[in-house]
Amino acid sequence: DVKVTQSSRYLVKRTGEKVFLECVQDMDHENMFWYRQDPGLGLRLIYFSYDVKMKEKGDIPEGYSVSREKKERFSLILESASTNQTSMYLCASSFRVGPYEQYFGPGTRLTVT
């Protein structure tokens, strides 16, 4: 079975802190994605990567950056956390070709106080 893991299930940080969210997948997927999910807004794409060291902005990249140094790992970085970044963060991965079925991690509930 495909497994996507995220470093933390719950995280509480203070405003202004630098926050790292880690995601690891074990299926040798080329594509990896970061979404945030907020009530009534669905899943919104922050960044995605289709190869090591490659990244593309999604719909809401402001305030975030990403890093993909290894194929299996995709990190989301909040440079200076703000209260409006309190959200559920979901990582996903998929193969580059085909129906692009995405496999999601369990999510990280981030609270910024």
Added chain:
Amino acid sequence: GQSLEQPSEVTAVEGAIVQINCTYQTSGFYGLSWYQQHDGGAPTFLSYNALDGLEETGRFSSFLSRSDSYGYLLLQELQMKDSASYFCAVRDDQAGTALIFGKGTTLSVSS
């Protein structure tokens, strides 16, 4: 840009049939997907339609009409465990290999 519209809530009783509609607007089109998400859980893939017509997988079916930019998810013989949020998602020219998700439809199944 791209947009997807789906109802925010649907309610039904056990054993019934429910249809969740999704209309989309994209620049280019590469298929319509459906995902299920139980409360507190991660989204899981249900189906994918690249061509017009109906795809059936057990109690769930998904339909696509590319000329109408419209699709639906059909859930039959509803069970309590089907209570969840359902998201339609598309790929388009702007998103590349990423998916753009609708805001989700919350399905509540009662006994």
